[in-house]
Amino acid sequence: MNDTRTPTRPEVEAFVADVRARLADLSDDEREELLGGLEADLSDQVADGADVLGDPAAYAAELRAAAGLPERTRTRRRVPLPARPTRASVTDDLDRLRARFFELVESHPWSRQAWAIAEAARPAWWVLRAWIAVTFVDQATGEWEYVTLLPSLGVTLLGPAVLLAAIVVSVLIGLGRLWPGSGPDRPLLPRLALIAANVAAVVVSLGFASAGQHGDIYSGTGYNAGYRAGHHQPGLRVDSVKVRSLFVYDAQGNPVEGAQIFRGNGDPLAIEPEQAAIGRRENRKVGCGWFNGTTQLFNVFPLAQREQRRGTCLEEPGPDDGAITEAEPPFAVVPPVTSPVPPAVVPPVPSAGPTAVVTPKPQPKPQPRP
Incomplete structure (x- = not known):
């Protein structure tokens, strides 16, 4: 016997699958009762x-209403929570x-060479x-104090001693003799602690570099706001900017040579010799103070200048340095x-009026007696 049923069409299959998904909250029997033979009927009608074929959502709602079933209740899709990391999973991730x-590293020749250099520089x-x-x-x-090659820790010789001990400990950790290290087959907690220590060292070093480049401070290192504003930095500053010389003019507007400047308490308002330098290499100029005997004074302005590659004007000039010139x-x-x-008001002196000049009358000469 020949089969006269119309083959199921792809668009009908997709439509019925969508309707079936919108009836997923019903039981299997209820869903089968509503959708039984639906594909074949729709395929015949489409043929x-x-x-x-319209809106699958509207069609599913019509089927519910015709069967007297309630509307579909919306259920919140539960997002699966990530699995709690375990010691083994973290170790595997590392x-x-x-x-x-x-x-x-091994994928490129340049990366292999760079890693070889990095390994050699590990010490x-x-x-x-x-x-x-x-x-x-x-x-x-x-x-606060400047960052120096040998930390002081506020006590003489304490900083270098602590630094030497820290270097020994750090080298032993790097060799894996004092710390398990960060390689495979090592305990998890020591590996994480070593990674955190290395990352912290990089971050702190970047803070030191930023402070030196911008004249700023690294937050958390004990630098105070006074240093940020230049209050505790050596030398003469205005708005935290170094003052390398001063030019003084008198009340008539003429420049004053050799003006000696003092604070209100009598201390010289002086510029540090190192601060009086500007420029680099062949364009570097240093400030030279006025002399009191053989002593240079840096509170007398304006400071003279000299082209000098290094050092200050207190030192003897080199063969490539220039002569001292006026600024x-x-x-x-x-x-x-x-x-x-x-101006002070001077009271006028009262005038006594004109002084009369009395001219004596000439006396007659006495006549001799006869």
């Missing part, structure tokens, strides 16, 4: 040219990252890591000024 890193990093740690402690405790003032003259203090 006859009927436009029966091992995979390590393996992936070495795969990338230098161990020493630098110790210096960063001790310097951070030095800056975080006590009063050119920024203005030849400036507008005259008047004092805000009113």
Whole structure:
């Protein structure tokens, strides 16, 4: 016997699958009762040219209403929570990252060469890591001080001793003799602690570099707001900018040569010799103070200048250094000024009037007696 049923059409299959998904909250029997034979009926109607495929959501709602079933209740889709990391999973992740890193290193010749150089420089990093740690402690405790090669820790010889001990410990950790290290088959917690220590050392070193480049401070190292504003930095500053010389003009607007400047308490308002330098290499100029005997004074302005590659004007010039010349003032003259203090009023001296000049009358000469 020949099968006269119309073959199921793809668009009908997709439509019925969508309707079935919108009836997923019903039981299997209810869903089968509503959808049984639906594909064949719709396929026959589509084959006859009927436009029966519309909105699957509206069609599913009509089926519910015709069967007297309630509307579909919306259920919130539960997002699966990520699995809680375990010691084994974290260890596996670290091992995979390590393996992936070495795969990338071996993938290019330049990366292999760069990694070979980095491996050769590992001892230098161990020493630098110790210096960063001790310097951070030095800056975080006590009063502010400049970052130096040998941290002081506020006590003579204490800083160098602690730095030496820290270098020994850091090298032993790098060699894996004092710490398990960060390689595979090592305990998880020591690996994580070592990674955190290395990352912290890099971050702190970037803070030191930023402070030196911008004249700013690294937050958390004990630098105070006064240093940020230049209050505790050596030398003469205005708005935290170094003052390398001063040009003084009198009340008539003419430049003054050799003006000696003092504070209100009598201390000289002096510029540090190192601060009076500007420029680099062949364009570097240093400020030279006025002499009191053989002593240069840096509170007498304007300072003379000398082209000098290094050092200050207190040192003997080198063969490539220039001669001392006068500094050119920024203005030849400036507008005259008047004092805000009113002039003293001198009371007038009362006049005694014109003085009469009495001319004595000539006396007659006595006549001789006869």
